[in-house]
Amino acid sequence: MTKHSLGWIGMGRMGYPMAERLLKAGHSVAIWNRTRAKAEPLAKKGGQIVDHPSELSGKDIVFTMVSTGKDLEQVYFGENGLVATSSGPRPKILVDCSSIGVEQSEAIRARLKQLGCEFISSPVSGNGKCVKAGKLSTVVSGPKAAFDEVEPYLKTIAASGVSYVGEGELSRICKIAHNVFLGVVIQNLAEITILAQKAGVPRHAFLDFMNASVLGSTFTKYKSNALVNLDWTTTFTPALLRKDLDLGLKAARDLDVAMPVTAATREALQSHFGAATLKPDPAAHLEKDFAALLETVALAAGLKLAPENVPMPTGLETEG
CATH class of the missing domain: 3.40.50.720 (NAD(P)-binding Rossmann-like Domain)
Incomplete structure (x- = not known):
């Protein structure tokens, strides 16, 4: 063939x-x-x-x-x-x-x-x-x-x-822009999920609603199980995300594009690295999946998280 x-x-x-x-x-x-x-x-x-x-x-x-x-x-x-x-x-x-x-x-x-x-x-x-x-x-x-x-x-x-x-290298610029959006989305998704939880809404119920809405996406669906059950199996590390946010901000400076939301996200992500120092093994914590920043957002909100033990469909069933 x-x-x-x-x-x-x-x-x-x-x-x-x-x-x-x-x-x-x-x-x-x-x-x-x-x-x-x-x-x-x-x-x-x-x-x-x-x-x-x-x-x-x-x-x-x-x-x-x-x-x-x-x-x-x-x-x-x-x-x-x-x-x-x-x-x-x-x-x-x-x-x-x-x-x-x-x-x-x-x-x-x-x-x-x-x-x-x-x-x-x-x-x-x-x-x-x-x-x-x-x-x-x-x-x-x-x-x-x-x-x-x-x-x-x-x-x-x-x-x-x-x-x-x-x-x-136009594809490289597109990938950097893509990962900037990834960072902004995961940070805000963590924030609104914790907002809903602190008001009394279970994470699985809130994310089920979000995924069924016009704002739901392939990404929000396949990250929901991790956010609900605190499964930080690594797909992408916080350090790699930080690197891509920095690349995006450098490109923005070079091209005279204002990206204030990206800058705020970059600083919010930095707090995850500081919070890691409170863990028994900071280095191991930073090797976990970037979705673990949900814990950092919860910490700042005065919440201690526990798995909800509600399996969430990811939409990533393997072909064949």
Whole structure:
């Protein structure tokens, strides 16, 4: 079924189910991950596990899903990197689905262009459960001809939607804007949920109402179970959210855009880091999901939270 030979780098909470979707769709995928054991289960589903990123250099298209821009530079240009050698084959197109800064992405794009490789920026919206449920989406920028080649594979990975927004790093700006909105929404959702609870409304009843209203969304629905039952299983950390809010505010300053709501949200989120020092293990608390900031809002309101033990539908039932 595969028109191109495919490679994949990164088997974290997102990368694993994303690569798995390509394999389930019948594509042949060669995979590298820093910790090989995390990739090995995909060998049973047809994945070819390699020992170094450089072993993917002969593939037509290589996808990456890593944590930071520095990680991306390392797997591309570092020792045994994907395009580290001065000669030999190189992938025609590199597709990065990670969330990295605009300036880092620009620098990487320039280096790849000198090596004859096209670079597609394709950051995604959603978490691992969204991937499995077919509700991941992605925003894409880069050369249009290269996008046209990778679009069918992106539609397999991000079944909810693939939005091409233009050349260069425009998708990075869109992802930063997306995560700014994420921060504003979760902060305000926590505030109004605590407001309702302090007035006497159970969290599950209030969120059931919100989710059924015109303001309900995929996000409010799949976060409701966490907010009701205090399940802070990590999908996205407060530190990563803070980083994205800072990136958004930097972009706003650079482009002369006033973003007072974002600035207020950034400072509200900072209080979560201060509140963490009151926990027995502050570092572990800050590794929990960003929705745990509900506890910080409750603390400021003089409330001590307990799980309501009412299962809430998430809307993220896995496909197939």
